Amino acid sequence: MMPEQINGNEPLLRVSGLNVHFGIGAAAVRAIADVGFTVRKGERVGIVGESGCGKTVTGLALMGLLPRHTTHVTGQMLMDGRNLLELGPRAMQRVRGRQIAMIFQEPMNALDPVFTIGEQISETLRAHFRIGRAEARDRAVAALEAVGIPLPARRYSEYPHQLSGGMRQRAMIAIALACEPRLLIADEPTTALDVTIQAQIIDLLLELSSRTETALLFITHDLGVVASACTRLLTMYAGEIVEDADVDAALVAPRHPYTSGLLRSLPRLTPRKSRLPSIAGQVPSPAEMPEGCRFAPRCAHRGPLCANPVPLIDLGDRRVRCARHAELTLPGCAERRLA
Amino acid sequence: MMGKRVRLALRRAAQVIPVLILATLVVFLLLHLVPGDPAVTLAGENATEEHIAEIRHFYGFDQPLAVQYLHWLANAAQGDLSHSLISSESVRTSILQHFPATLLIVGLAMLLSIAVGVPLGILAATHQGGPIDTAVTSLASLGVALPNFWLAMILVGWFALQLNLLPATGAAALTEDPVSALRHAILPAVALSAGGIAEVVRQLRSALLEVLSSQFVRTLYAKGLPPRLILWKHVLRNVGVTLLTVLGILFNRLLGATVVVEAVFAIPGMGSLIVQAAIAKDFPVVQGVVFAMVLVVILTNLLIDVLYSMLDPRVSV
Numbered sequence: 001m002m003p004e005q006i007n008g009n010e011p012l013l014r015v016s017g018l019n020v021h022f023g024i025g026a027a028a029v030r031a032i033a034d035v036g037f038t039v040r041k042g043e044r045v046g047i048v049g050e051s052g053c054g055k056t057v058t059g060l061a062l063m064g065l066l067p068r069h070t071t072h073v074t075g076q077m078l079m080d081g082r083n084l085l086e087l088g089p090r091a092m093q094r095v096r097g098r099q100i101a102m103i104f105q106e107p108m109n110a111l112d113p114v115f116t117i118g119e120q121i122s123e124t125l126r127a128h129f130r131i132g133r134a135e136a137r138d139r140a141v142a143a144l145e146a147v148g149i150p151l152p153a154r155r156y157s158e159y160p161h162q163l164s165g166g167m168r169q170r171a172m173i174a175i176a177l178a179c180e181p182r183l184l185i186a187d188e189p190t191t192a193l194d195v196t197i198q199a200q201i202i203d204l205l206l207e208l209s210s211r212t213e214t215a216l217l218f219i220t221h222d223l224g225v226v227a228s229a230c231t232r233l234l235t236m237y238a239g240e241i242v243e244d245a246d247v248d249a250a251l252v253a254p255r256h257p258y259t260s261g262l263l264r265s266l267p268r269l270t271p272r273k274s275r276l277p278s279i280a281g282q283v284p285s286p287a288e289m290p291e292g293c294r295f296a297p298r299c300a301h302r303g304p305l306c307a308n309p310v311p312l313i314d315l316g317d318r319r320v321r322c323a324r325h326a327e328l329t330l331p332g333c334a335e336r337r338l339a
Numbered sequence: 340m341m342g343k344r345v346r347l348a349l350r351r352a353a354q355v356i357p358v359l360i361l362a363t364l365v366v367f368l369l370l371h372l373v374p375g376d377p378a379v380t381l382a383g384e385n386a387t388e389e390h391i392a393e394i395r396h397f398y399g400f401d402q403p404l405a406v407q408y409l410h411w412l413a414n415a416a417q418g419d420l421s422h423s424l425i426s427s428e429s430v431r432t433s434i435l436q437h438f439p440a441t442l443l444i445v446g447l448a449m450l451l452s453i454a455v456g457v458p459l460g461i462l463a464a465t466h467q468g469g470p471i472d473t474a475v476t477s478l479a480s481l482g483v484a485l486p487n488f489w490l491a492m493i494l495v496g497w498f499a500l501q502l503n504l505l506p507a508t509g510a511a512a513l514t515e516d517p518v519s520a521l522r523h524a525i526l527p528a529v530a531l532s533a534g535g536i537a538e539v540v541r542q543l544r545s546a547l548l549e550v551l552s553s554q555f556v557r558t559l560y561a562k563g564l565p566p567r568l569i570l571w572k573h574v575l576r577n578v579g580v581t582l583l584t585v586l587g588i589l590f591n592r593l594l595g596a597t598v599v600v601e602a603v604f605a606i607p608g609m610g611s612l613i614v615q616a617a618i619a620k621d622f623p624v625v626q627g628v629v630f631a632m633v634l635v636v637i638l639t640n641l642l643i644d645v646l647y648s649m650l651d652p653r654v655s656v
Contacts, residue, residue: 063560063561065557065560065561089566093563093564093565094563095563096560096561096562096563097561097562097563097564098563101561101562102561104554104557104558104561106554109553109554109555110554110555110557110558111555111558112555112558112559112573112577113555113577113651113652113653114573114576114577114579114650114651114652114653115573115576123562123564123568123572124562124563124564127562127563127564127565127568128563159652159653161652161653172558175558175562176561176562179563
């Protein structure tokens, strides 16, 4: 493993100018446009947005898992001073699973059905460390135990179909964290699970990541998860980052109308029966992207300025892509506390 | 685990008996529906009515069909498949004489289908959309479309008659002269395997593509496993079940297709045996050959079922 960075302030991961094009030549469409953000060591960042906003594509791009023939990825993803995008397939293979790991939404489909859970952990360990079968086995059992799977030695030789959904996701987390990566990308890790299990999995991820100082990148459409688990919120819309802020600040006072809309559409447990405010319309497809602010067609606050492209404006403590951010006071989901 | 597999094998074996009875019953009835009386044939030309009736009685043809069938079944259960009407040779003996030649060709054709089809299928799937894939899939389409009797004749023309490399017709016993037996079996096996190779390529390619695009393969990449390990360990194990199914069906189909190829190469196998017997209305031989073939097919399926449970842990045992 690389020693701590030369510069102590350098973040774990610095993404800048990330663009992803699907398709080749004239038919290519830009799915991710100029995405940039940083993740510090042990930080927990949530990426939110509706389906089709480019959250998952961003995650897959970080992992180098987008199909090479049909996608074109440009920009910079700096880790340890290396641009991951410039790494060859071999070097990237050593980063995946070892430096950056990823867990997926559907734990049933994400595990190989014909190999035991244990084998799927040990083979990962053996791919990254020079260890024998016996040691890999011991460490795999320990990994299963760490994610709270009861009777880990017995579960080691069971197959994915023999485990419940929650246990499968735990096994998936065990695989991802077996090599102690420094960044874990969790793509909708709880969406396919029962509500009661969801909280357990989130708690587990938080506990493990803080114990090992693993940074977490939560990709989710569930703002509740972000509110409880993350320290920073990245809102994505139509392939762009529209807001990047501290979670507490964003929940109380979002500066982008889209973040505000997402927050206001969160259901709250209140005795009043009121309709949830929703955001009208849908995410434009990459082929029919508006020239100016991409959210403008759905925005209740749009003005004449919104017809022009809007840069991501740095406000010091946060970044926002809204031409009217200074004049708007937008509602969040948490009430401002007076005391 | 082994105990479970033995139990599975036993349970499947119990299911075999009704299938065997049904298959032989259908063949029995079909034979008797075909116009023509074997007694007349056996009695020869200018035979008297009395003589024909005598023969009919001697072979039991005058008894009700149900009785005849049950009689045959009871004997078959004890391993007695009766005697040929024409040569009066034991049917079991002639099956045992003819079966090795067929098994050699079919076995060799199976080996060729796997040895050529599996690598080509993998090659096509891993180069999807590229020129290699196009070439392989085009060849496979051709292989499916080629009639094997035509291919057989072309092969005989080139390799046997023009180049004189291999014998054109006939067979030799593997136990007596293995080299000659193999030399005789090569051309028929190649003719038979063209369709088999094509089928293995097509099925394996599409099964591989499906597995390669599945979510768990993405996880394997996300874990940082080398692509070669992903393909050879995980993907191939996952298509193993499909491949087994294809091979099982293929074996059964080749057993049927061998009839034509045996005719072209004049091989004294099961195909020739049943064709001659059917033309001569030699009921016991036809019945016996069908019985043996059904038995082989069922045993193959049984073997494949057991292999399934070894490859795929989800198969409930």
